[in-house]
Amino acid sequence: MKNTRPTPVRVGIMERRRPELVSILPIRHLSLAERLWRSAKRSLIVMGSLLLVGNAALILFPAPHIHLCLFPIACVLGPIIAIMSWQDRVLFPQVELPCPRCQKSVTIPEGIGGWPARFNCDSCAAMVELNEA
Numbered sequence: 209m210k211n212t213r214p215t216p217v218r219v220g221i222m223e224r225r226r227p228e229l230v231s232i233l234p235i236r237h238l239s240l241a242e243r244l245w246r247s248a249k250r251s252l253i254v255m256g257s258l259l260l261v262g263n264a265a266l267i268l269f270p271a272p273h274i275h276l277c278l279f280p281i282a283c284v285l286g287p288i289i290a291i292m293s294w295q296d297r298v299l300f301p302q303v304e305l306p307c308p309r310c311q312k313s314v315t316i317p318e319g320i321g322g323w324p325a326r327f328n329c330d331s332c333a334a335m336v337e338l339n340e341a
């Protein structure tokens with residue numbers, strides 16, 4: 209993948225200030241065009257599926273207010289998701305790293321981006337946090 213370069217990352221857990229370890233991960237740094245495309249795509253998917261659900265609900269149940277409610281929700285949620293995705297400057301690879309708490313290996317979930325990145329350890333349920341080193 210282009211723009212992927214080894215980047216030092218501080219791996220820690222949220223609840224306690226334990227010494228964090230620094231790992232070098234092949235992180236993808238998103239370009240301006242990629243960030244724009246990613247946020248547009250995400251917001252369109254969310255808005256589209258909400259409107260689809262709204263229209264399907266309109267056909268299945270004779271209750272137009274479901275459609276009327278989902279339409280403004282889609283209009284509000286779409287731009288929010290677009291802004292949130294826009295703020296992600298990096299994309300993390302699906303690599304395994306040792307959990308800072310239980311030392312078992314955890315895989316970074318797919319599609320995680322932006323600093324700090326947080327996800328749960330499968331073994332001890334600790335919130336693993338990745339920060340820019």
Ligand SMILES: [Zn+2]
Pocket residue numbers: 307308309310311312329330331332333334
């Ligand atoms: Zn763990």
